[in-house]
Amino acid sequence: MTSPAAVGVVGLFDSPEALLAAIPRVKARNLGALNAYTPYPVHGLERALGIPRSPLGYLVLAAGLFGVLVAIALQGWTNAIDYPQVIGGKPFFAWPAYFPIIFEVMVLLSAFATFLGMLGLFNRLPYLGHPLLASDAIAEITRDRFALSIEKRGEHLDLHAAEQALLTAGSHSVEFLFPTVVVKEKKPEDLPFAAFATISLIVLSAILAGWAWHWVIKLFPELPPMAHMLAQPRLDPQEESLFFMDGRAMRTPPAGTIARGHRPYPFQPDRDDEKAGRLLANPLPQSEKVLVHGRQVYETNCAVCHGLLGDGKKMLSDKYMAQPANLHTARIRQYPDGRLFHVMTVGKGTMPAYGPFLSEDDRWSAVHYLRVLQQSQNATEEQLAAASKGLVFEEKISPFGRNDRDVSGRNDSQEKKP
Amino acid sequence: MRPSETRVPGWVFMMGGVGLVGMALALVVTGDVQRFFANWIVWLVVLLTLGLGALFMVALEHVVAARWSVPLRRVPERLASLLLLLVPIAGIGLLALLGSRPLYPWAAPGALEDKILAGKAAWLNPGFFTLRVALCFLLWWVFYAVLVKGSLRQDEGRDAAFARRARRHSVLFLLVYAPTITLVAFDWVMSLEPKWRSTIFGVYLFSGSVWSGLAAITLGVLYLKKQGRLPGVGPDHLYNLGGLMFAFTCFWTYIAISQFLLMWYANLPEEVIWFAHRSRDGWGMVAILLAVVHFAVPFFALLSRDAKSDERRLSFMAKWILGAHALDIYFLVMPSLERGVLLGVMEISAALFFIAAGVYWAARSMRMGADMPTGDPNLAEGLEFHL
Numbered sequence: 001m002t003s004p005a006a007v008g009v010v011g012l013f014d015s016p017e018a019l020l021a022a023i024p025r026v027k028a029r030n031l032g033a034l035n036a037y038t039p040y041p042v043h044g045l046e047r048a049l050g051i052p053r054s055p056l057g058y059l060v061l062a063a064g065l066f067g068v069l070v071a072i073a074l075q076g077w078t079n080a081i082d083y084p085q086v087i088g089g090k091p092f093f094a095w096p097a098y099f100p101i102i103f104e105v106m107v108l109l110s111a112f113a114t115f116l117g118m119l120g121l122f123n124r125l126p127y128l129g130h131p132l133l134a135s136d137a138i139a140e141i142t143r144d145r146f147a148l149s150i151e152k153r154g155e156h157l158d159l160h161a162a163e164q165a166l167l168t169a170g171s172h173s174v175e176f177l178f179p180t181v182v183v184k185e186k187k188p189e190d191l192p193f194a195a196f197a198t199i200s201l202i203v204l205s206a207i208l209a210g211w212a213w214h215w216v217i218k219l220f221p222e223l224p225p226m227a228h229m230l231a232q233p234r235l236d237p238q239e240e241s242l243f244f245m246d247g248r249a250m251r252t253p254p255a256g257t258i259a260r261g262h263r264p265y266p267f268q269p270d271r272d273d274e275k276a277g278r279l280l281a282n283p284l285p286q287s288e289k290v291l292v293h294g295r296q297v298y299e300t301n302c303a304v305c306h307g308l309l310g311d312g313k314k315m316l317s318d319k320y321m322a323q324p325a326n327l328h329t330a331r332i333r334q335y336p337d338g339r340l341f342h343v344m345t346v347g348k349g350t351m352p353a354y355g356p357f358l359s360e361d362d363r364w365s366a367v368h369y370l371r372v373l374q375q376s377q378n379a380t381e382e383q384l385a386a387a388s389k390g391l392v393f394e395e396k397i398s399p400f401g402r403n404d405r406d407v408s409g410r411n412d413s414q415e416k417k418p
Numbered sequence: 419m420r421p422s423e424t425r426v427p428g429w430v431f432m433m434g435g436v437g438l439v440g441m442a443l444a445l446v447v448t449g450d451v452q453r454f455f456a457n458w459i460v461w462l463v464v465l466l467t468l469g470l471g472a473l474f475m476v477a478l479e480h481v482v483a484a485r486w487s488v489p490l491r492r493v494p495e496r497l498a499s500l501l502l503l504l505v506p507i508a509g510i511g512l513l514a515l516l517g518s519r520p521l522y523p524w525a526a527p528g529a530l531e532d533k534i535l536a537g538k539a540a541w542l543n544p545g546f547f548t549l550r551v552a553l554c555f556l557l558w559w560v561f562y563a564v565l566v567k568g569s570l571r572q573d574e575g576r577d578a579a580f581a582r583r584a585r586r587h588s589v590l591f592l593l594v595y596a597p598t599i600t601l602v603a604f605d606w607v608m609s610l611e612p613k614w615r616s617t618i619f620g621v622y623l624f625s626g627s628v629w630s631g632l633a634a635i636t637l638g639v640l641y642l643k644k645q646g647r648l649p650g651v652g653p654d655h656l657y658n659l660g661g662l663m664f665a666f667t668c669f670w671t672y673i674a675i676s677q678f679l680l681m682w683y684a685n686l687p688e689e690v691i692w693f694a695h696r697s698r699d700g701w702g703m704v705a706i707l708l709a710v711v712h713f714a715v716p717f718f719a720l721l722s723r724d725a726k727s728d729e730r731r732l733s734f735m736a737k738w739i740l741g742a743h744a745l746d747i748y749f750l751v752m753p754s755l756e757r758g759v760l761l762g763v764m765e766i767s768a769a770l771f772f773i774a775a776g777v778y779w780a781a782r783s784m785r786m787g788a789d790m791p792t793g794d795p796n797l798a799e800g801l802e803f804h805l
Contacts, residue, residue: 057722088683096678
């Protein structure tokens with residue numbers, strides 16, 4: 001015996017027919033685990049070796065059906081439950097539209113199950129270094145020879161008997177198999193740690209990449225990969241549109257119609273200004289939530305003309321002839337909420353009606369915010385002193401040293417500074 | 419191999435007789451010519467697609483130089499003979515119904531007053547329609563003669579050059595098959611609703627054609643194998659037939675979904691009207707039934723590896739598939755009449771008669787030539803086939 005450490009014997013055959021003929025003869029001796037190695041798939045080999053049908057198919061079927069359920073649940077939940085949205089006049093749960101995704105997810109999970117299941121569960125990877133790889137026979141097998149091996153099953157393998165069995169079965173060249181160097185150095189006990197380290201590394205890098213990406217998107221929203229979120233085909237307020245005859249993107253509903261979610265509005269422009277101010281009351285509380293929303297509405301729709309401070313210094317080009325109202329005049333400050341709401345709704349002079357574009361809550365919120373703007377520009381010394389009492393000024397600094405609160409160029413602390 | 423042993427069982431004649439009497443009675447009692455011809459169309463298309471599907475498989479084998487199917491090739495060759503007499507006889511009925519004009523709206527009196535139908539009159543008129551039908555049959559006969567008769571002559575050792583020629587002619591046949599089955603789909607079925615159009619309709623009928631052709635081939639192979647007339651044909655050959663039936667189950671579903679999904683999405687009135695006719699008046703239930711019968715059941719029944727080579731299961735599924743194909747064609751044709759789900763003495767009698775006629779013809783055809791193409795040089799290699 002050359003070495004007591006040999007774990008198997010491999011014999012080479014010249015043709016698949018010789019290999020298939022040898023298998024039953026060697027198998028009858030029942031010396032150890034039989035395995036065949038061929039340069040290409042040989043028909044009937046599994047049957048001859050008695051390899052049972054792989055259960056992988058059931059795993060793939062389960063994964064595929066699971067994929068179907070996942071895809072239905074994902075689309076149903078996002079489209080019909082979490083963010084219901086009418087698309088193309090279809091019902092929220094528009095199941096025919098789900099077919100392509102259902103199919104794709106089914107295929108994806110089936111493919112994962114096939115690939116990972118084959119590697120992990122049935123090939124028992126990671127298998128660091130099969131003894132055959134260190135043999136001389138492997139070069140022949142990957143070229144044009146067909147090999148049959150008897151490998152150690154359990155504790156004992158009668159190497160001599162195995163060698164004889166292969167030779168009598170017609171093998172012309174027999175070789176002992178030894179454990180490879182890799183297997184010697186890597187103890188099986190090390191494997192769990194290696195697997196743990198690998199998985200941890202993947203998870204950590206995913207977390208790191210996600211964290212970095214989060215900040216990149218937050219700080220540089222106009223960076224090319226994300227820019228498509230900024231440049232959308234939709235029409236923004238005050239934008240020009242070549243599609244319509246009058247060139248305006250902001251469309252008013254056809255005469256005699258009311259948009260979904262809106263109510264008929266009883267007051268006429270100009271004529272009913274005073275009446276509307278008397279009869280309408282602001283239904284919204286002056287809460288922080290309302291004011292934040294009102295500011296957003298104001299800065300989106302009103303500030304282009306009236307300015308971010310409401311002083312009538314327009315942000316549009318000076319070529320624009322009309323002079324928007326300064327909202328801090330004594331006259332406008334005295335208007336009741338209802339009158340401001342009325343002007344927003346039906347327009348005034350050059351100012352178009354915003355009723356069709358903004359919900360009632362939007363407009364009432366903007367009225368509240370307008371009051372805050374007026375207060376900020378016309379506060380008395382006493383009011384400022386009272387408001388700033390006990391306040392601590394602090395700058396919020398982002399990791400990149402940029403004050404990300406002050407995006408609009410307007411200073412929030414105007415009210416508070418003496 | 420004793421081809422003359424094929425005897426047509428007695429129940430086929432009884433079934434055909436009952437069907438014929440039933441059809442005649444229903445026609446005389448109700449006088450419903452439209453319904454009679456609608457059933458005629460259904461079964462004409464079923465038999466035609468089946469025969470064409472068989473001839474397609476013959477041509478496919480020659481084109482791709484398949485070896486595994488050589489021992490089985492005589493079965494599709496024999497089944498393709500459906501195109502020889504049975505389908506043309508039914509085709510004469512198709513032309514006859516043009517004369518009585520009860521079925522196709524574009525052939526009805528006064529059709530030309532409709533602006534849309536008048537616009538399509540250059541294509542949809544009885545003269546040109548007849549010409550197209552005749553042209554289709556002529557082309558199919560030519561290729562049947564070239565491919566099937568040539569194969570029979572090869573067996574007798576009189577046509578050594580057949581193997582090489584068959585390949586070239588099969589390529590030609592595939593080029594003819596695609597437009598002719600599209601013509602069948604567009605002319606015979608789609609023009610039942612002449613204002614509706616679907617460009618994928620030809621592919622739809624093609625998928626059903628090959629699917630039903632494969633099922634019929636499987637039944638024929640199992641029948642001959644049971645009689646011991648296909649020695650050497652084993653489970654691996656059957657496995658391929660099962661696999662192909664499974665594949666075309668998915669292919670049909672893919673095409674059917676493609677047709678439905680795009681029209682459902684766009685929701686254009688002139689397109690969805692066809693599906694509206696197939697979701698109202700009880701047809702919605704038939705549509706669901708079709709999805710189950712034509713996709714879900716064959717898909718899961720043929721999914722496992724064992725099912726594809728198990729003779730009993732394959733035999734059952736092949737019959738199931740033929741039934742599902744008939745239901746599919748029924749679903750294509752009948753709702754166009756806009757008369758609700760029609761299922762009565764007429765439909766059952768028509769089914770009995772045409773199934774009996776098909777079985778009779780298929781059984782008779784099993785006497786044609788040797789059971790295997792003994793003259794084919796690749797026969798031995800085909801018998802050696804293992805997965």
